[in-house]
Amino acid sequence: MDATDPAAPRARMIHYSGYLREARDFYATPAWVTERLLDHIRLRGTVWEPCCGDGAMARVLQARGYAVVASDIADRGFGTPGMDFLTATAFPAGCGAMVTNPPYGEADAMAGKPRSSSAMQRFLRHALALTKAADGQLALLVRLQWIAGQRAAAIMSAAPFAKVIVLRDRITWFDRGAETKRAQHHHAWVVFDHHHPPGTPPAMLYG
Numbered sequence: 001m002d003a004t005d006p007a008a009p010r011a012r013m014i015h016y017s018g019y020l021r022e023a024r025d026f027y028a029t030p031a032w033v034t035e036r037l038l039d040h041i042r043l044r045g046t047v048w049e050p051c052c053g054d055g056a057m058a059r060v061l062q063a064r065g066y067a068v069v070a071s072d073i074a075d076r077g078f079g080t081p082g083m084d085f086l087t088a089t090a091f092p093a094g095c096g097a098m099v100t101n102p103p104y105g106e107a108d109a110m111a112g113k114p115r116s117s118s119a120m121q122r123f124l125r126h127a128l129a130l131t132k133a134a135d136g137q138l139a140l141l142v143r144l145q146w147i148a149g150q151r152a153a154a155i156m157s158a159a160p161f162a163k164v165i166v167l168r169d170r171i172t173w174f175d176r177g178a179e180t181k182r183a184q185h186h187h188a189w190v191v192f193d194h195h196h197p198p199g200t201p202p203a204m205l206y207g
């Protein structure tokens, strides 16, 4: 099955029992999700995927012709392991954009796991600070409802918020075989860009 085929939006799934064996919130993003981001933006320079997991997003970026620096705190067989994003002090050399999904709160199976909004905000604040220092771009995949939160709104309104790309299809993160259900939540890409003209509101697009 072609995971980039819009008609097969839930084609790339990992097995739920695999999730239970994993630590640190690992779940792979179906390829179509990253494809829809790249249908709407052009990234500058090499792209950093700092929470790359098994490379699900990074591979799509590479397939679209981007050079990618991939890292992760864990070793999942892709990119450079042992790199804690929260302790990074700058984008890697040559990188002008960062694309990832924050490792908190994006999957139904995260119930009972560390998914606090404060952790998400910490991640976002750090990502925005690094992006500012690089005069770069930042694309984060988030739960759509998360955007509406007061603290998220405050953080994003103070940043160069350029685009929100709302995914019309819902993401299925885990394959539970015959019991696989459509995800309850919609997701969106939020894009920040330090080349976005000041005072210009973000564009809202559908992906």
Ligand SMILES: C[S@@+](CC[C@H](N)C(=O)[O-])C[C@H]1O[C@@H](n2cnc3c(N)ncnc32)[C@H](O)[C@@H]1O
Binding pocket: 023, 024, 025, 026, 027, 028, 029, 050, 051, 052, 053, 054, 055, 056, 057, 071, 072, 073, 074, 076, 083, 084, 085, 086, 100, 101, 102, 103
């Ligand atoms: C939800 S998975 C996403 C993987 C990949 N971005 C994708 O979309 O398929 C989150 C990843 O973030 C990694 N991670 C969690 N905390 C991290 C940190 N502080 N620094 C770097 N990676 C981290 C986890 O090891 C995991 O591989």
